[in-house]
Amino acid sequence: MKAIVCTGPSGLSVEDIPIPEHKPGYVLVRLKSAGICGSDVNYIKGEFQYSKIPIIPGHEGAGVVEVAGDISEFREGDRVIINYVSSCGGCEYCKIGRDNLCDNIELIGFDRDGTWAEYIAVPEKSLIKLPDNISFEEGAISGCALVTPFHAIKISRLSPGESVAIIGLGGVGINAVPIARMMGASKIIGIDIYPSKLEIARNYGADLVINPLETDPIEVVKEETGGVDVSFEFVGSINTIIQALKITKRGGRVVLVGLTKSSLSLPLPDLLFNEKAIITSIDHTREDLKELLELMERGVLNFQNTISGIVDIAQVPNLINEMLSGRYGGLRTVIRF
Secondary structure, three states, rough: OOOEEEEEEEEEEEEEEOOOOOOOEEEEEEEEEEOHHHHHHHHHHHOOOOOOOOOOOOOOOEEEEEEEEOOOOOOOOEEEEEEEEOOOOHHHHHHHHOOHHOOOOOOEEOOEEOOOOOOEEEEHHEEOOOOOOOOOOHHHHHHHHHHHHHHHHHHOOOOOOOEEEEEOOOOHHHHHHHHHHHHHOOOEEOOOOHHHHHHHHHHHHOOEEOOOOOOHHHHHHHHOOOOOOEEEEEOHHHHHHHHHHEEEEEEEEEOOOOOOOOOOOOOOHHHHHOOOOOEEOOOOOOOHHHHHHHHHOOOOOOHHHHEEEEEEEHHHHHHHHHOOOOOOOOOEEEEEE
């Protein structure tokens, strides 16, 4: 099979390697589509460390079952998506439905070989059936780009009628706009430096969009709302985290989603005297993903505008170089096999 292999920081190549062997408890999937996420790029350039090298990157994927075990609930030809959060099912967190915090977690595409290949062998519990009316491309990105903001908004305890600011309208943050609207947000403010992303946020239902290169978002948000009830930070930069804290009203919540290795000195007086809460959000649970797919199947949520490009596997190294250099202006590019 053809696969993308990472051998170290910025070392990517397309290689012909053996198809993974099928073993008990695992299912062999022929992938039809895989997403390319900003977090993949962060790992490829060495900001974060893979658990093994060489590795096949990629954690978003959808395809069809090629081989399943005799007692498996899956059958050859079933449409499935990969749930990259591979949990043990037996620890205290898994037992209470917080499997994203599993004590024995393994992340497909980071701790074990991922989805940038024609085939993948994964534990049966890492698969969820993909409804027939959802494309493989949308199915692939549901595993991170869509379910990550879905999880973040759920744990934010957003109530109908509350105002929301979304900082960072990239391939993950942009999808928080329609999800927040569906969950009852009264006013949605999108903040990003790219005009094309601000326009998509408008199309997704944002009431106001702000380009920080043109105007101060803190002043605009305070003038428009006096401060939002909930702010979501999808960038992972110190500047935007501070921005999120400043635009959130007294008694509000700040949800941190963007990956970062930076340390932050918190403005404790502002937090303490104004009773602001900081919530951190990581990955998603299996139930989050199943719930999201049901909403997509029913047509309650549609994310087709998020997919900004489709490439074949041979084009991936060049695309990653474009992303590493900062020349990439899309939202979510997917690989079609």
